[in-house]
Amino acid sequence: MSDDPRHAPRAGHGRAPDVFRPGAWVPMREYGEDEAVDFVIVGTGAGGGTLACKLAEHGFSVVAMDAGPYFRPLEDFASDEAEQSKLYWTDDRISTGENPIQLGSNNSGKAVGGSTVHFAMVSLRFRPEWFKSRTLLGYGFDWPLDWQEMWHYYHEVEEALKIAGPITYPWGPPRPRYPYRAHPLNAAAMALAKGCEAMGVAWTETPIATLSAPRGLAHPCVYRGFCVTGCSTNAKQSALVTWIPRAIAAGAEIRDLAMVGRVETGPDGLATGVHYHREGRWRFQKARNVVVAGYSIETPRLLLNSATARYPQGLANSSGLVGKYLMVQANQAVWGKMEAEVRSYKAPPSLAITEHWNYDDNKDFFGGYCYMSQGPLPQLWANTQINAHGLWGEPLMQEMQDYNHQVGLKIVGEMLPQERNGVTLAEDKDQYGLPVPRVSYSWCDNDKALIAHSLGFMEKALGAIDATDIWRQEDDTCHLNGGARMGGDPRTSVVDADCRSWDIRNLWICDGSVFPTVGGVNPSLTIQAIACRTGDRIKQMATRGEL
């Protein structure tokens, strides 16, 4: 029997894959399609997977669907960049604008566990002021969330993922201890540290979602460095091995290879369930509440694709903002070579970080950035050389000979929200017959100023540690956010602080798309913290009869 999780669903018949044991299963509760479940969740990544856990643990009936496969990392993951491209969302998409973004491997996962299956695990808190960046810092939009409440939920997520981090974090208000000790530095991280010391800015070990000590059936990180192509040892604390097993234990059902094509609404305008494609045909799952958690491209796409006569602009879109104010983060880098061997392929790519420029407000642009050490694997590195450095032929082969001596610093930088950046529907259809998304992105002057500042600073930092052959990679971006933002006013936002749509009160959006601004840190910790908060809020509202 073929056991390729990409060809036939694994979850079903009362069981789900046991992600901790090859070939094994765990019991899973199942719900009938005609039985309206309390919540059907579309997407099982940082947002959907976390919320499924919280809601199931609060006693709600939950079915969570994902278009992607249900992997058992120990048996399904190879140590191989090419093979592991099976983790990415590679359905057709069109990318346009003045600065078209790379999708696929760069920011979009498709698996139970979502993009956290291949994320780099960097787990950072927002700077408190960013939740009120319009009021306190003069740009972007205010969030309807309070930073102190978020501080509480960040802690919940850090405990749930056993984040390995430093003893004291150099920036922002005090935070509780990280549950696990920081990882040792690899040479690439030592280069970052030395550069920061030379430039007179603080650095620290990156708080990261991979184990520095055993936990349950998972053993600690073995420093193999294939993290962004999936962790075959289960040290990485992805949603697949954390929130989802908890969700199943608490009675949630996961449906893998289940592509939701449309959210259905009834005569009263409320959501009634979802149409989804599984095992060769379209099906319908009834639900009292629908949560969309497909990330910043697929969430707007699904809402737009669910338009009806009553909602001709798509669901939850009376503000006209579904698919608008999409944000990526700047991901520029400076690279150089060290005399000594660095071998940055060893260990997770980002073991040291500086958030200095997130907390310094004496800059001539809005927003901030952090930067981290890097460890690209050969395919990615060669593509960077040919595409960003413009090398091919003998010069490329020569440059690749120095692979083990490369060092790099890379930012995660805040781009400003702009209405023109976003997702619309194209004419072309995907394999299910659904209109594919058309994603448009252009940088604004502030984005360019931030990038220029960061490249200048990192170049000096590499120069200060005697790196040679220094060059700038000017065009990269990462992480998606926004596209269905939260706010305090139904006219200027899609959902409220509880991720509940203003227009359709039993339709929720719980993923990276609710961000009004992105900040200068990687987003997944914040996405998970919001999902934890949403789970608790739903429980409170249910208790009060407000659902």
Added chain:
Amino acid sequence: MPDPGRYPGYDVLRKRHTPSWNDKTRQVVDARLAVPREPRFFTGQEMAMVTAIADRLVPQPRSRPPVPVAALIDDKLHKGHEDGFRGDGMPREREAWRRGLAALDAEARARHGAGFAGLPGPQQDALLKRMEQGGLSGPAWGGMPSKTFFKQRMAKDIVFAYYAHPTAWSEIGFGGPASPRGYVRLGYDERDPWEAAEARDGDAGDAQRKNRNVG
């Protein structure tokens, strides 16, 4: 005598039976090494052209069996694996390759009176350079920007194919697959015994000895 290279005698495949490779890795790398050399997506002529382009972008030493770049790309297109996005004016991947190759060949014939694969290296390079800069736009391109085809499709697929191969990993001293055994020594100039040793300061002999024991 062939140049022993920076990592003399290092062969990442010698680790195949060690704890650095799990079963899944063995399975996928074995399949890659056995990739069919006969095209299943490209025509024979297209295949020859892809080989000619790859020889310019990732030139290989004659002292060892070549990485079958064209066959690996053919395999990917045959299976229909895609990146998951394309720029404005870009068709899907199979169509982009077909059209891009035909257009490049048409440019070669228009300028030099011969197909691309038959041109001398410098003329091939000059055409590829123009393509990289977006300077080719004959009717055969059908509106597809030659620069986008170069960067997003052609060059990318070629380097991805080349650096998916163990021969290329050995060439650059990459540790290769590393699961369940990862690494222990992480600092500057720290090498685990199961990693490639670099020939430094002309001492290839020492590196070669170490590389023979990698496993």
